[in-house]
Amino acid sequence: xxxxxxxxxxxxxxxxxxxxxxxxxxxxxxxxxxxxxxxxxxxxxxxxxxxxxxxxxxxxxxxxxxxxxxxxxxxxxxxxxxxxxxxxxxxxxxxxxxxxxxxxxxxxxxxxxxxxxxxxxxxxxxxxxxxxxxxxxxxxxxxxxxxxxxxxxxxxxxxxxxxxxxxxxxxxxxxxxxxxxxx
Amino acid sequence: xxxxxxxxxxxxxxxxxxxxxxxxxxxxxxxxxxxxxxxxxxxxxxxxxxxxxxxxxxxxxxxxxxxxxxxxxxxxxxxxxxxxxxxxxxxxxxxxxxxxxxxxxxxxxxxxxxxxxxxxxxxxxxxxxxxxxxxxxxxxxxxxxxxxxxxxxxxxxxxxxxxxxxxxxxxxxxxxxxxxxxxxxxxxxxxxxxxxxxxxxxxxxxxxxxxxxxxxxxxxxxxxxxxxxxxxxxxxxxxxxxxxxxxxxxxxxxxxxxxxxxxxxxxxxxxxxxxxxxxxxxxxxxxxxxxxxxxxxxxxxxxxxxxxxxxxxxxxxxxxxxxxxxxxxxxxxxxxxxxxxxxxxxxxxxxxxxxxxxxxxxxxxxxxxxxxxxxxxxxxxx
Numbered sequence: 346x347x348x349x350x351x352x353x354x355x356x357x358x359x360x361x362x363x364x365x366x367x368x369x370x371x372x373x374x375x376x377x378x379x380x381x382x383x384x385x386x387x388x389x390x391x392x393x394x395x396x397x398x399x400x401x402x403x404x405x406x407x408x409x410x411x412x413x414x415x416x417x418x419x420x421x422x423x424x425x426x427x428x429x430x431x432x433x434x435x436x437x438x439x440x441x442x443x444x445x446x447x448x449x450x451x452x453x454x455x456x457x458x459x460x461x462x463x464x465x466x467x468x469x470x471x472x473x474x475x476x477x478x479x480x481x482x483x484x485x486x487x488x489x490x491x492x493x494x495x496x497x498x499x500x501x502x503x504x505x506x507x508x509x510x511x512x513x514x515x516x517x518x519x520x521x522x523x524x525x526x527x528x
Numbered sequence: 529x530x531x532x533x534x535x536x537x538x539x540x541x542x543x544x545x546x547x548x549x550x551x552x553x554x555x556x557x558x559x560x561x562x563x564x565x566x567x568x569x570x571x572x573x574x575x576x577x578x579x580x581x582x583x584x585x586x587x588x589x590x591x592x593x594x595x596x597x598x599x600x601x602x603x604x605x606x607x608x609x610x611x612x613x614x615x616x617x618x619x620x621x622x623x624x625x626x627x628x629x630x631x632x633x634x635x636x637x638x639x640x641x642x643x644x645x646x647x648x649x650x651x652x653x654x655x656x657x658x659x660x661x662x663x664x665x666x667x668x669x670x671x672x673x674x675x676x677x678x679x680x681x682x683x684x685x686x687x688x689x690x691x692x693x694x695x696x697x698x699x700x701x702x703x704x705x706x707x708x709x710x711x712x713x714x715x716x717x718x719x720x721x722x723x724x725x726x727x728x729x730x731x732x733x734x735x736x737x738x739x740x741x742x743x744x745x746x747x748x749x750x751x752x753x754x755x756x757x758x759x760x761x762x763x764x765x766x767x768x769x770x771x772x773x774x775x776x777x778x779x780x781x782x783x784x785x786x787x788x789x790x791x792x793x794x795x796x797x798x799x800x801x802x803x804x805x806x807x808x809x810x811x812x813x814x815x816x817x818x819x820x821x822x823x824x825x826x827x828x829x830x831x832x833x834x835x836x837x838x839x840x841x842x843x844x845x846x847x848x849x850x851x852x853x854x855x856x857x858x859x860x861x862x863x864x865x866x867x868x869x870x871x872x873x874x875x876x877x878x879x880x881x882x883x884x885x886x887x888x889x890x891x892x893x894x895x896x897x898x899x900x901x902x903x904x905x906x907x908x909x910x
Binding site: 361364365368372375376378379380383385387388389391 | 598600601602603604606764866867871882885890
């Protein structure tokens, strides 16, 4: 087929036959290629069901090992755009968690929060799909539980009991000493 | 060239001979005596219509799904995978429900009567063409002696519906699309008819049942493509012309979604839009069935030959014949899809050049060669 919509020179019979053959042959050549693709396995994957392998050092949504975290604010201070906010109430050695949120509207996944952590408890995860229909939900809470964990509660109770026992012993000792003084 | 009114007259003039129609024969035997005799042909017609429309609609739905799967796999992806479970088999049903639920929109500036009539005309014309298309040797709606002629006439009637849709939409894109359709169909009717002439010459009949029966020799492999060397190029020409006739890519200029938005379909939505799509797929099957009957041996295959020799039950034989024919037409439809996802859309002047300067002379050459071959054969074997 020729290229211009305008009036053209008439073509020779030889050229006509060549055009017919070219049209036929190129169509078959194209169909051979598409036929090969038709029979091969598709290269796409069914995304929500299957996922591409993600590299180990991929920087996705953070994940926090909450048990290890000591609420030292090192990550929050390291963050260049101040998108980490954390809050916890201290009961002796134990922590009662109120919040640990990363604002993913701002976060640029620079990984700078990971390096200063003294307990090595904040990491960049492999999850990348974090879709909501509400902006406020993008301020994502990394805590897996709020308040105190069971273990922390038990430890705190044990510590309290120990302290109480110690206090009682101390008081008894004190009383003994007083009695002795009196005597 | 093709006048449906004349063919309609031929239909009435050459009424089918009695007997042969399996439904009618079965009804004659088993119908309760209370039914008057004149009602039996009407009931036969009703049953045939219901079966034909159901089969065609189901085939259209399946092939919409198939087209999406084929296009997906050609592009190295999966296509629909969720609806219904296994490879998204229910996608067409889901789409159909969605289209039925959509608002029926008619643009303000449009010609309402024509706008509403166009999809009905298009669909009616294509189902009308199936009147002459037998699905099995003893199961047909009308045994028309000029069947091939009638089918070509009815299928080109859909063009009027498309032009009507484009005009009534009151949109320049729609009008461009329908003008292209008109030009394209005028250009491609000629090679379509001429290339069909070749197997018709070999068959010596316009009747589809007779043409299929003429290929039953050589253990069901006496197909016209093996009987006359000019039938093979004629088959390729028929296929190309049928692609243009059914507005399939690479000749989908009336739609041309990237340049004309969607051509004559631009203003349509919902169920009217899906009528046009149903017509497209029904037309694909019609053309593939024609190709199957006249080029690929119709109902005939060695399996049917064996079944006939063993004198199996006629219903079983007819089922085998119907399956053979539909499988052959399915092959044609698959090749149409394959071509669609291989070639880019050609320009309108290229379409015209190809129709008038290449396909028509080639079809004429084929017809001439086939005529000489047949004449020579008759002269030698006389």
